[in-house]
Amino acid sequence: MGEKERLLKIFYSMVKIRRVEECLADLFSKGKIPGFIHVGIGQEAIAAGVCSCLEAEDSIFTTHRGHGQALAKGIDLNRFMAEIYGRKDGFCKGKSGSMHIASREAGVVGSNGIVGGSLPISLGTAFASMYKGENKVTVCFFGDGASNQGTFHESLNLAAIWDLPVVFCCENNGWAQFTPQKVYMKLEDISKRAESYGMAGVTVDGDDVLKVREEAEKAVARARKGEGPTLLECKTRRWFGHYVGDAQKYRSPAEVQQAREFDPVFKFGKFLLESGHISTAHVDTVEAGIKSEIEEAIAFAESSPVAGAEELFNDVYAELPNGRDLR
């Protein structure tokens, strides 16, 4: 793939994440989606930049705020939407919803509802690649809040001593749910912790997709060559609340407004236009293409059946011994 093609693909990915999440917030507000929805609007450059460095067979782990990473990794939008609707044609038969999205085909091993819960599991896919001599890379996305969990410490230390092919990508949006970074951490740069584990660590402007890609490329190459893990911290901003519907009373309106002045999608689009990589007509085509993709996905999801009672007992165990209830 040539450089221009790569850039256009990244742009498409970023716009798609933005529009899908806007649509999900809207659908949720209208009561069409059950459960919780957490959007990462304003953080698209990280998912798009990092996943542009990965191959189809590489693995990612993501979080409760994980739509963007799954989409950037190439998850099928129809089945993604059906899953969020809780319908049978979703990747997890409707059992995961937004918070636990996964797709084996796309290498989205799993999204996790426990903050810091994926970090130890990401060691395992990286270990399996090494064990089988497969040369696959794992990227574990997590937030700044997760970096204070014990699993962060355990996972980074173990990955470092075994040179596991994993990239720990911290999306630092400055908020651990309702609490700002300065309240819960003395450090400004989480990547500084890398040194204490004996691994490479770097902080990058997470709103600049090309800078994210540049550092992610180095980290992925390092992992693939067997040179060990990297802690890649991408600083970004959370435009909306912790969840859709969060009034953010703990944040000043001025701070929220300021966050929205850093728009990674707009910034990258402007760069592509000004550098002559794309025209405004191209932008219109991208928007139209994504709009029809989303419309198709919603139609697919809404026409997919809701699981019946027969699904309640399925998938607890790999088999169903003695009838339905294993007790």
Added chain:
Amino acid sequence: MRETRYIRAITEALSEEMARDEDVFIIGEDVGVPGGAFSATKGLLETYGERRVKDTPISESAIVGLAIGAAVQGLRPVAEIMFADFLAVCMDQIVNQLAKSRYMFGGMYKLPVVIRTPCGGGLNAGPQHSQCLESWFAHVPGLKVVMPATPYDVKGLLKSAVRDDNPVLFLENKALYALKGEIPDGEYLVPIGKAEVKRTGKDVTVVATSRMVHQALEGAKTLSKEGIDVEVIDLRTITPLDKETIFDSVGKTSKLVVAHEAVKAFGIGAEIAAMVCEEMFDRLKAPVARVGAPFVPVPFNLENLYLPNSDDVVKAVRRVMKY
């Protein structure tokens, strides 16, 4: 047949499964050169090498998490947690990750993860190294919980656990590690989910687990001198529970005692008693009795007062018989 200790039967099972299946690997603290805190993995590093016998930092969550990720990619990890008490350190990885990852992802993954760990008292190891916590895990759908009482069962069940496509919490009993017993020379398996009638009797059923199986058998000898004929069932697997064997026996004896080393309150004895009351109340001729530890932490200095023993089983049976 030949005589083997419980601990060596574990080593044999691990070694045989590693020889049989390249995807099986061992992970845990001190499992390599030291061969594990209780020597369960002794010699495996020499035979199978560093690639397949992975010594880790003291990081229980990382051990279990790594096992989950590796299992998702088709490997069959056997993780050792040095003491069952330390399961509490990695509870999220076991309960929220391992036990949920099949259901939550709609059956996308198989999770053939074995977590081996020694439970139980008897070593004066105190409150943080002696607990029996099986009921915590039996309460979590998605896990299988196994508690072997003999060298024969520990080997056969461990081999079955390694071949099982589900997470198996394999609770060994450290007070039984030195126990000797007969095992066959050739390969054999013991199925998960099957209890065993260790002693047939017509008067009363004693369902026991792990170390208490031996206490129940000893108690049955005493009671037979009093003319009480006790049937002893070794549960062997906690989940999935072998209701059939329990119900068949209680159907015959109409009297039930459940004996476990764990704290009696909210233990599996309560579950079995409730199950029998719900489903065969009309067959019971006496209230169900439970034998278990008192509702206190395992004491370092007063362990002999704490641990349930064969006398407790005898007393419970007499109480039931007198009713």
